[in-house]
Amino acid sequence: NAGVTQTPKFRILKIGQSMTLQCTQDMNHNYMYWYRQDPGMGLKLIYYSVGAGITDKGEVPNGYNVSRSTTEDFPLRLELAAPSQTSVYFCASSRGLAGGPDTQYFGPGTRLTVL
Amino acid sequence: AQSVAQPEDQVNVAEGNPLTVKCTYSVSGNPYLFWYVQYPNRGLQFLLKYITGDNLVKGSYGFEAEFNKSQTSFHLKKPSALVSDSALYFCAVRDDSSNTGKLIFGQGTTLQVKP
Numbered sequence: 001n002a003g004v005t006q007t008p009k010f011r012i013l014k015i016g017q018s019m020t021l022q023c024t025q026d027m028n029h030n031y032m033y034w035y036r037q038d039p040g041m042g043l044k045l046i047y048y049s050v051g052a053g054i055t056d057k058g059e060v061p062n063g064y065n066v067s068r069s070t071t072e073d074f075p076l077r078l079e080l081a082a083p084s085q086t087s088v089y090f091c092a093s094s095r096g097l098a099g100g101p102d103t104q105y106f107g108p109g110t111r112l113t114v115l
Numbered sequence: 116a117q118s119v120a121q122p123e124d125q126v127n128v129a130e131g132n133p134l135t136v137k138c139t140y141s142v143s144g145n146p147y148l149f150w151y152v153q154y155p156n157r158g159l160q161f162l163l164k165y166i167t168g169d170n171l172v173k174g175s176y177g178f179e180a181e182f183n184k185s186q187t188s189f190h191l192k193k194p195s196a197l198v199s200d201s202a203l204y205f206c207a208v209r210d211d212s213s214n215t216g217k218l219i220f221g222q223g224t225t226l227q228v229k230p
Contacts, residue, residue, distance in 0.1 A: 004158075031216050040124075042205060042220035043159075050215060058217065090158060094216055101209075101216025103149070106159040 002026050004107035006091050012113045013081040021076040021110050023091030030096040032074040033104060034058075034066065036087040043090065049074055050096075081114045088112070117142045119208050121221035128196045128228055136191040136224050138206030147209035148189040149218065150180055154202045162204075165189060176200070196228045 007022045025032065030051045035043040035058075045058030049068040063085055065077040074093075078085060088111050092104040118141045128134045140146055147166055151159040163174025170182045180191045191204060203223050210217040 033217070040222055042222045043218075044220075045217055048215055048217060056215070092159075100211070100214050103161055103164055104216065104218060105161060106151075108158040 004091055004093055004105055006089075006107040006110050008110060009108070010111045012115060013078075014115060015081060015083065017081050018077070018079050019081070019112075021078075021089055021091075021112075023074045023076065023107060024072050025074075025091075025093040025105075025107075026072065027093060027095065027105070028071060029093035029105075030071070031094045031101045031104075032068065033092045033094075034064075034074070034076045035090045035092065036060065037090060037109075038087050046076065046089075078112075083114050086112060086114045117208055117210050117212070117219055119206050119219055119221040121204075121206055121224045123224050124222075125225045125227060128226070130198050130228055130230050131195050134193050134196040134200070134226065134228070136204050136206075136226060138189045138191065138221060140187050140189060140206075140208050142208055142211070144211055146182075146187075146189075147211065148180075148182065149207045149209070150174065150178070150189075150191050151205045151207065152176075152202050153205065153223075159205065162191070196226075198228050198230055201226055201228045 004025045033048045034046040044060045047066040049055045091107040094101045094104045149164045150162040165182045206221040207218040
């Protein structure tokens with residue numbers, strides 16, 4: 001199992017450009033999440049999905065969009081990049097249990113800089 | 116609202132000495148607590164979790180954590196630190212206000228183990 005994979009590893013965008021951060025998991029997990037990590041701030045949830053076709057906003061969704069057409073993939077879209085979106089982005093996934101979602105497993109991250 | 120606090124930005128310890136990384140939490144129901152470690156330029160790796168049961172939880176790489184309900188704490192411990200343990204450590208609590216598995220993270224504690 002590759003686990004959770006993310007592409008690209010690094011990206012530099014100009015203000016106003018758009019891009020899609022890719023996330024794929026091969027563990028057949030129902031739950032998937034996008035977080036951003038800013039220095040000294042921990043991780044903040046952007047969007048999450050409880051299964052294919054179902055997504056919802058997290059703490060900091062403004063400026064982002066997601067889709068979940070398959071169990072494996074959960075891409076994050078930035079439409080009009082702004083300097084405030086400079087961050088490290090992590091995708092995570094977890095399986096569902098009777099008592100709720102299990103442990104989250106994280107991808108290696110995408111480091112995004114907006115200039 | 117649920118929250119997690121890591122009161123120390125950095126913990127310094129000599130190799131071979133015991134280490135403790137502190138975490139306190141605030142939840143409205145039963146706490147589901149996690150510790151993750153992040154090595155430089157890497158994603159988060161799961162160390163251990165507390166869901167229910169024994170207050171002392173054992174995890175990966177020789178780490179353990181002690182759940183203390185009366186003090187609302189979940190401190191990470193290791194009897195003998197290694198230089199290779201130097202990393203950024205995150206405590207997290209699962210937000211159970213909805214059955215989505217969302218994690219709320221502390222701001223992180225940098226552990227520095229010196230030879």
